[in-house]
Amino acid sequence: AQTVTQSQPEMSVQEAETVTLSCTYDTSESNYYLFWYKQPPSRQMILVIRQEAYKQQNATENRFSVNFQKAAKSFSLKISDSQLGDTAMYFCAFKEGGSEKLVFGKGTKLTVNP
Amino acid sequence: NAGVTQTPKFQVLKTGQSMTLQCAQDMNHEYMSWYRQDPGMGLRLIHYSVGAGITDQGEVPNGYNVSRSTTEDFPLRLLSAAPSQTSVYFCASSLTGTFATEQYFGPGTRLTVT
Numbered sequence: 150a151q152t153v154t155q156s157q158p159e160m161s162v163q164e165a166e167t168v169t170l171s172c173t174y175d176t177s178e179s180n181y182y183l184f185w186y187k188q189p190p191s192r193q194m195i196l197v198i199r200q201e202a203y204k205q206q207n208a209t210e211n212r213f214s215v216n217f218q219k220a221a222k223s224f225s226l227k228i229s230d231s232q233l234g235d236t237a238m239y240f241c242a243f244k245e246g247g248s249e250k251l252v253f254g255k256g257t258k259l260t261v262n263p
Numbered sequence: 264n265a266g267v268t269q270t271p272k273f274q275v276l277k278t279g280q281s282m283t284l285q286c287a288q289d290m291n292h293e294y295m296s297w298y299r300q301d302p303g304m305g306l307r308l309i310h311y312s313v314g315a316g317i318t319d320q321g322e323v324p325n326g327y328n329v330s331r332s333t334t335e336d337f338p339l340r341l342l343s344a345a346p347s348q349t350s351v352y353f354c355a356s357s358l359t360g361t362f363a364t365e366q367y368f369g370p371g372t373r374l375t376v377t
Contacts, residue, residue: 250321255304255305
């Protein structure tokens, strides 16, 4: 079974600075997808960024980018120019190709300080 | 589009009571699923469905039943509530396919079993 590990239960960053959230996963599959979801205090789950395993290029979405290291099974999220609205729980998630089931990590609580 | 809707938003049950959490989506998504979120545990898959009439168990199915009679609706039934089922429940839906398809989440239901 696939597992997703987020080793940082909590992190904090100053506004306008850069922060990196870590995620590692374990799988024997070659076809899979990785996601970062954000859960602000409102509780709503919001997709931040996604990465296809077959793509070597790291995904980027505005201030959010990933560092995808396939051999190391690592999928970290970098948030640049942190904003107060980035304060949230962040979940890393894995999906095997051909399945829609998501496996989530336990989450990292990020606080952006003014 | 309303997206994914869940009712109720909050619910308190006594041990042994039964209830149904409602979930509906208006995006014609084939895939629907239920997760529970507990502190420090991330989101864990309870049950899922890949289309009307088709359901299957996820990681933590015990104590829950589901059915999928229409594409739009995917209710989750608690047969005899237990304090261990105190949690936040999320319904999600997505298209199916071999892509990094986004799962859309409902706003969640906070359930307390006393």
